[in-house]
Amino acid sequence: MSDKWLEWAKRIQALSQSGLSFSKDVYDRERYEELRSISTEIMQEYTGLEMKKIKDLFANEEGYQTPKVDVRGVVFKDNRILMVKEKIDDKWSLPGGFCDIGLSPGENIVKEIKEEAGYDATPVKLLALLDLNKHAHPPQPYHYYKILIQCRVTGGEGKSGVETKGIGFFEEDHLPELSVGRNTESQIKMLFEFLRDPRKETVFD
Template sequence: MSDKWLEWAKRIQALSQSGLSFSKDVYDIERYEELRTISAEIMQEYTDLEMMKIRELFTNESGYQTPKVDVRGVVFKDNKILMVREKVDDKWSLPGGFCDVGLSPSENIVKEIREESGYDVTPVKLLALLDMNKHPHPSQPYHYYKIFIQCEVTGGKERSGIETKGVHFFEEENLPELSIGRNTETQINMLFEFLRDPSKETIYD
């Protein structure tokens, strides 16, 4: 029940955003604005975020609220997995990030891996499509889906990017401190199952 407040706040925000996007009635718009304010007040009460920052997060959204999509690249070499060190928290994650408009998931991960690690890759298999809410990630203001795509290195060379400060391949038994907002140890262990069993079916949820 500890994170139930966050679920309520996100649902209220999603409903208010949809209402503001499609309603034409001035009184309904007023009510939806109030709902959005209530959701922001809930977020402020239970987090360290300032109201101005929360309002920016919520008011920058428009249209019907849907989950955001985060794509992560899974690259194996010599029974190790490719990870990058994030500048923002000095911890490690699979290369990746939010999907850009106009690019497919596979095009996005090729771009992200090149930018964050220096390697050129070819996507070969969708390993998992996970709902962030069903995994022990830190609480987030939005609802996210996470896509894990296995890729093979075709060129390039190890090189940090604008958002990363290290590139390394790690053994499953010797993982670094993880950036758990991006990936958890359980998820990394799950991905190694595909290395041991290439015929393993895609995991979802």
């Protein structure tokens, strides 16, 4: 659901990065470098960002490009859902973030909930695996998959972390202002369907 120009830029970037990773021919590599430059120029033209920032963010990776994985924890208490207030935009999201190398999705979300909300937690169920391109998020420079895992609090106490400035539990019909790059209202409402029906099947795409 991203803007078409961004989809094209990301595809050109992915193809050029893969070509640079596997091609040994010097002339092919020059062509792939040119494609990568075109992708950053497209980003600069439509975003107004400095070229250096775009290159740092968008065109400095190596190896075959794959979607980035974002994992989010879903914790219910008294028919309310746990959310944290992000320092980066003063808006609210489910606790979570990028999956770290060396940790499973379950291990990642346990770490994220502890760091961002102060609670000890145990993963219970995979609720959804979403392709952000198919949901109403703002345009993103990368292709993301989002993993939503229901967790049970086992200890700890609610407190903010380095990247958060508030925590709270919210009712479905009284959600705070959401950080829509991380989660949308429709996604949060979908999660409440699992609260009402624990037998609901995992959602994907």
